[in-house]
């Protein structure tokens with residue numbers, strides 16, 4: 010019975026949001042297409058000579074059989090080249106990076122995988138951002154820590170195919186078997202006599218070799234890796250540190266005008282009237298007009314566009330704009346109202362959504378029962394680069410210059426909201442100043458496209474920080490009335506969660522990141538589990554926020570496990586390990602299925618490196634927390650010092666991780682360090698509140714981000730396992746908060762039940 | 775509307791037809807095409823827009839262009855001596871791979887450069903005090919600290 014709990018997907022949001030996938034033309038495929046994948050792949054590997062000699066190897070780099078089949082589906086003979094490895098006659102190599110870069114390091118580590126298998130020195134590689142073209146590149150997105158697991162095999166295939174052909178070319182020249190040759194850092198070496206030929210010299214001959222069947226490719230052994238796992242710095246670093254244009258907001262086009270788009274503070278309010286004539290008289294203002302919008306979640310909200318010569322003139326005009334809003338259909342929701350509602354609703358039994366064993370029996374037979382009530386707030390993404398985008402509508406075509414995480418979702422949406430065809434939309438991918446899930450939703454692209462459609466000039470729209478905070482797609486807040494039962498021996502016998510699940514008013518599904526399941530508990534040994542969920546329709550827009558669902562319930566459940574260990578008077582580490590049970594891989598033993606062996610091993614490693622059990626001074630505490638999300642296993646130990654005024658100094662955070670193997674030591678550790686700091690930042694004092702449907706926070710003064718002096722010492726321990734490598738954008742985030750609140754409890758005996766900790770009188774120093 | 779002269783990265787520039795109250799940030803970005811200086815909050819809260827005004831770090835989003843008329847401004851584009859000689863902070867930023875998204879980093883480096891110009895061997899506490907005004911949403915603070923020490927010749931450690 011217990012295993013039933015783990016038959017679900019543990020990571021409900023791990024995939025690219027279905028609604029976007031659905032919008033990728035031809036994504037849905039038939040069985041035949043899927044079976045045809047390897048053939049398609051071979052056909053689409055194409056070789057061409059380039060000016061000055063050399064070789065272009067163009068591969069299909071679709072990231073999954075589905076995507077593969079999708080972009081070849083039916084029209085194989087017309088589909089063009091896709092991503093490529095280019096080897097020039099001087100031996101230098103150009104590798105295309107296919108996915109959007111928003112700070113997760115993907116523009117560096119995907120090409121590293123190709124370079125490793127190609128067997129070339131990294132210093133001879135230059136990386137270019139590929140075009141956005143689903144037909145040629147398959148799925149191009151940045152979300153759900155998916156770039157690594159989805160591209161691990163296709164990227165290795167790309168490198169290995171080229172290497173195999175270079176070796177074949179050398180073998181032919183020397184009249185020996187390919188097996189007598191080996192590749193070594195840009196050269197093919199004849200094993201019998203030590204002679205070598207450079208890739209540059211071999212490129213043209215390699216282009217004439219038969220393209221190997223992907224099934225015949227031999228990947229390198231991990232132990233022979235020369236590049237993967239090393240500290241490799243970002244490919245755009247030089248441009249970044251010298252201030253060269255890279256980001257969406259840096260885009261400049263000839264004759265470009267600058268725009269703002271003003272929406273109703275209460276979500277989905279419509280424009281009744283506005284002082285457009287006055288605004289049009291303001292200095293620099295070119296035009297001002299109302300856009301009706303379609304009020305569809307994630308698309309075009311109604312509002313007023315102001316187009317001016319410069320950004321400052323547009324911002325200034327925004328201040329002078331007066332709009333009378335029709336709020337009949339607008340949100341009237343309030344955070345304080347939800348807090349009250351949740352308290353009342355969860356006080357009594359609610360609809361049972363999942364039950365394993367019998368919670369009633371657990372309560373009847375319990376030696377001890379613990380009741381607790383946890384609350385966490387809505388959050389904003391607060392990307393440091395506010396949402397912005399440029400668009401140019403000319404000759405019936407719409408060019409979009411977007412710092413987006415989901416470039417391929419755009420054309421379909423624009424074809425729905427504007428009288429243009431999806432084929433007439435061209436997307437140029439630009440670097441995003443932070444993603445965190447905000448740029449998965451392209452509402453801001455809709456806005457600038459709607460403005461550009463009316464204006465005979467390229468337009469860049471920039472949101473002020475205030476607009477960005479008021480019109481986010483928020484991390485959903487939540488409430489959990491928990492009950493845990495212990496038997497005489499201090500074993501955890503039952504767990505119950507009475508909670509609210511907010512549902513999207515438009516479709517009745519749980520809002521993004523709001524699907525709370527028993528599986529999120531990640532304690533397969535508890536014999537009795539009951540989830541009672543009240544479904545509450547919500548208008549306030551919610552989005553995917555770094556480690557959706559896990560980012561909030563990870564804290565709740567990992568705090569509660571500690572609470573139960575404390576109630577049982579048992580050591581937290583030992584108690585937590587007991588919840589994992591025997592080392593085993595549950596469910597269907599895919600990367601998504603919970604593997605208790607990996608959970609146990611990272612937890613033991615974190616405990617060891619985090620000095621678990623070692624005595625601390627008075628006022629100090631140590632806390633532990635585990636979470637499995639986005640295919641990664643993470644346990645964190647936090648050490649804190651708390652003074653009498655509840656000032657918390659986080660002295661050290663030890664992070665133990667199992668993501669199979671680490672691809673880029675620098676990029677990977679940067680993600681983990683960033684997740685720890687983001688975790689602290691979030692729990693310190695961040696809270697989005699709304700009254701009468703309108704967000705109350707506006708900028709970094711009332712929605713503070715962590716500052717440098719508060720950053721703790723972070724120590725990262727990598728546990729290398731044979732599992733395929735998985736992503737690092739998210740999974741280090743969920744365990745952090747509970748490690749810290751458990752440490753605060755250890756230091757002070759005070760349990761934090763409400764996030765952020767400022768609500769309970771604590772602050773970080 | 776006015777015509778304003780400023781010296782940016784050693785070059786005399788004339789901006790005509792500009793509202794003198796325009797923040798220096800937008801004068802640089804929109805009028806002069808120097809987009810390395812970033813917009814984060816517009817209110818002096820995040821430091822993304824940090825530039826040097828006669829050698830001191832200022833928030834360009836909260837400084838009117840008229841206030842720096844005829845004075846000398848250095849932006850991230852002018853931090854390096856020339857293309858072949860990066861500022862030690864730029865070298866350290868690359869070597870320690872500080873950026874994630876990179877959006878805050880121009881402001882971070884400009885602020886750090888101002889710190890090093892008056893305090894070539896800052897302590898951890900000096901760095902805390904100097905850098906507290908610069909937000910990094912991606913959380914690269916530990917690397918920023920390391921890179922400043924490294925540029926100061928402290929070998930990446932305090």
Ligand code: FES
Nearest residue numbers: 814815816821835
């Ligand atoms: S944009 Fe100037 S301080 Fe934030």
Ligand code: FES
Nearest residue numbers: 876878910911912
């Ligand atoms: S690197 Fe992204 S905000 Fe600092």
